[in-house]
Amino acid sequence: MISDVRFYLSLLPRRLPVMVVLFLVSSIASVIIAQRLPPMYSTSATLLVESPQISEDLVRSTVQVTASEQLQVIQQRLLTRSNLLDIARQVRVFPEQSTMTPDEIVEGMRDATNISLSIGRDQVTLMVISFVAGTPQTVADVVNQYVNIGLETNSAFRTNLSEDTLAFFQQEGQRLSDELGLQNAKIVQFKNANADALPENLEFSLDRRSLLQERLSRSEREKQSLEAQRANIQRIYEATGIVNNPRDTPLSPEEAQLNQLEAELRVARSVYAATSPRVRNLQVQVDALRAQLEATAPRDGGSDERDDLNPQSAALTISLAEIDGRLANAVQDIEDTTEELEILQASIEKTPSIGIVLSSMEREHENTQALYNAAASRLAQAQASQRVELSAKGERITVLEAASVPSSPSSPNRTQIVALGILIGLGLAAGFFALLELLNQSIRRPGDIIRALNVTPLATLPPIETKADKRWRRAKLMISILIVTAAVPAALWAIDTYYMPLDLLYEKIKDRLT
Numbered sequence: 001m002i003s004d005v006r007f008y009l010s011l012l013p014r015r016l017p018v019m020v021v022l023f024l025v026s027s028i029a030s031v032i033i034a035q036r037l038p039p040m041y042s043t044s045a046t047l048l049v050e051s052p053q054i055s056e057d058l059v060r061s062t063v064q065v066t067a068s069e070q071l072q073v074i075q076q077r078l079l080t081r082s083n084l085l086d087i088a089r090q091v092r093v094f095p096e097q098s099t100m101t102p103d104e105i106v107e108g109m110r111d112a113t114n115i116s117l118s119i120g121r122d123q124v125t126l127m128v129i130s131f132v133a134g135t136p137q138t139v140a141d142v143v144n145q146y147v148n149i150g151l152e153t154n155s156a157f158r159t160n161l162s163e164d165t166l167a168f169f170q171q172e173g174q175r176l177s178d179e180l181g182l183q184n185a186k187i188v189q190f191k192n193a194n195a196d197a198l199p200e201n202l203e204f205s206l207d208r209r210s211l212l213q214e215r216l217s218r219s220e221r222e223k224q225s226l227e228a229q230r231a232n233i234q235r236i237y238e239a240t241g242i243v244n245n246p247r248d249t250p251l252s253p254e255e256a257q258l259n260q261l262e263a264e265l266r267v268a269r270s271v272y273a274a275t276s277p278r279v280r281n282l283q284v285q286v287d288a289l290r291a292q293l294e295a296t297a298p299r300d301g302g303s304d305e306r307d308d309l310n311p312q313s314a315a316l317t318i319s320l321a322e323i324d325g326r327l328a329n330a331v332q333d334i335e336d337t338t339e340e341l342e343i344l345q346a347s348i349e350k351t352p353s354i355g356i357v358l359s360s361m362e363r364e365h366e367n368t369q370a371l372y373n374a375a376a377s378r379l380a381q382a383q384a385s386q387r388v389e390l391s392a393k394g395e396r397i398t399v400l401e402a403a404s405v406p407s408s409p410s411s412p413n414r415t416q417i418v419a420l421g422i423l424i425g426l427g428l429a430a431g432f433f434a435l436l437e438l439l440n441q442s443i444r445r446p447g448d449i450i451r452a453l454n455v456t457p458l459a460t461l462p463p464i465e466t467k468a469d470k471r472w473r474r475a476k477l478m479i480s481i482l483i484v485t486a487a488v489p490a491a492l493w494a495i496d497t498y499y500m501p502l503d504l505l506y507e508k509i510k511d512r513l514t
Contacts, residue, residue, distance in 0.1 A: 015433055017483075022432055023425035025491075030421020037417070039409035043139045044130035045147050047071075048400040068119045070397065071127050073157060074150045075115050078129070083149055084109040091141045093133055113146075126400070136405045143403035154397045162385050169379040176372035183365045190358065196347040199355040209344050216337045223330040224266065228259055230323045237316050239294050258293065261286045 049070065077083065081102075088097065088105045093112075097105065112133060118126040129150070131142045191198060196205075265282040273279070 015436060019429035019432055022428035026421050026425030026428055030418045030424070033421070034412065034414035034417040037412045037414070038134055040132050040134060040411040041136045041139050041406045042130055042132045042410035043143055043403045043406050044128055045143045045399060045403040046401040047127040047129070047147065047150060047397050049125040049397055068117070068125070070154055070157070071117050071119070071125065074127065074153050075117070077153045078115065078146055078149055079110060079113065081106050087142055087145045091138055091145065093138055093142060095134065132410070136407070140403050140405045147399055147403065151397060162382065165385070166379070166382040169375055169382050173372065173375045173379050176368060176375055179368050180365070180372055183361065183368060187358070187361050187365065190361065194354045197350040197354045199351055199358065202348065202351050205344055205348050205351070209341065209348065212337050212341045212344065216334060216341065219330050219333045219337060223327060223334065224263065226323050226327040226330060228262060230320060230327070232259060233316065233319055233323070258286065258289045261289065
């Protein structure tokens with residue numbers, strides 16, 4: 001190990017000039033760059049998202065935007081091309097701005113701008129805007145411009161959002177109101193067209209039908225009674241020649257029984273066949289009772305007596321006319337009642353289908369009414385929210401820390417640049433030494449003979465150097481060091497003067513590496 005160190009130390013004088021060149025190039029270049037780089041100033045402003053000063057639910061009913069979304073919108077608006085060009089022209093950010101293209105100005109502004117967001121759960125929401133430029137006043141002016149644009153953007157964004165929401169709910173409320181009016185008109189028109197078959201009138205129709213059916217039964221009974229009375233009057237007149245007014249002269253028991261049997265016979269004939277025992281039995285009873293009445297009635301006299309009964313003939317005519325009038329009224333009442341019953345029955349049968357259509361129309365009306373009520377509620381909230389936004393009582397962004405004019409440059413760190421150049425020079429020199437050693441495969445030590453030839457030498461003789469050789473070697477080393485010391489600064493000066501300034505070259509190399 002000691003022999004290896006001595007060997008490498010013996011090689012160091014021969015490789016030292018190049019190593020010195022590499023070290024000096026890097027160190028001198030870092031010193032020149034550190035001196036030539038212009039001072040850069042930086043300042044920043046902090047924006048804070050404040051909580052609403054009134055009920056948060058009322059504000060969120062219209063402006064449903066989170067703090068992170070607001071800050072992201074502001075960030076995108078700040079870095080738009082038009083804003084960056086306007087700020088650059090107003091503040092004159094770059095010294096040679098008149099010769100720069102718009103794309104170069106935008107790229108330079110974005111490179112010099114840094115926007116960081118602090119967003120998290122259960123913590124304050126912040127936005128920090130910083131800018132880097134060559135003069136203190138410029139960075140302060142640019143950051144203040146950014147802050148003004150951010151505040152205006154947030155205010156306009158929330159105000160426009162609340163106004164758009166308010167306009168939407170106003171239009172929606174008007175649309176639903178018009179639709180409700182049309183539906184009401186349709187329902188009213190439908191009810192008027194089907195007033196007799198509406199579900200709400202079904203109970204009345206059923207009651208009316210029962211009443212009409214009872215009325216029809218009563219009229220039919222009255223008709224039958226009148227027909228029986230007319231037949232009795234005619235039969236009595238034919239048998240006796242005397243007219244008995246049923247309303248004045250009460251019937252005899254036989255006549256009353258005859259009327260009752262005749263009524264039962266008519267009912268039985270409507271129910272049973274003519275050959276039915278019940279019908280035959282009633283017919284026999286009616287015939288027997290009628291024969292008995294005719295046998296007990298007085299006989300007609302001569303022509304003189306018939307002439308005396310002419311008033312009875314007139315009474316018969318009057319009685320029959322009265323009964324015929326009542327009978328006609330009963331028949332007309334039966335016809336009218338039957339017609340009304342038919343119409344009423346048709347409306348009752350039509351009621352279920354009318355009810356289905358009307359229920360569908362009413363459900364649609366109820367749904368529209370619910371939508372209208374919701375829109376009216378949202379409209380009231382939107383109006384209140386707009387007033388909140390106009391009075392700046394909702395969630396808002398304020399300046400927590402304004403941008404100040406910096407008193408000292410923030411970059412470059414010249415000491416760090418020089419130290420970095422020295423470290424790079426040392427690394428290049430060490431790398432050069434190690435690279436030559438790796439590339440050199442010649443036999444220079446006994447260990448090389450053993451590794452290459454697999455032979456262990458008995459002894460090795462080092463090269464014998466005279467005093468003249470030593471002086472000449474030292475002279476060459478000194479001359480090389482002097483040449484390198486003079487040539488390196490000259491080369492760096494030539495590069496800086498005729499090719500490219502070293503600070504610009506450093507920036508380009510830095511940009512390429514990053």
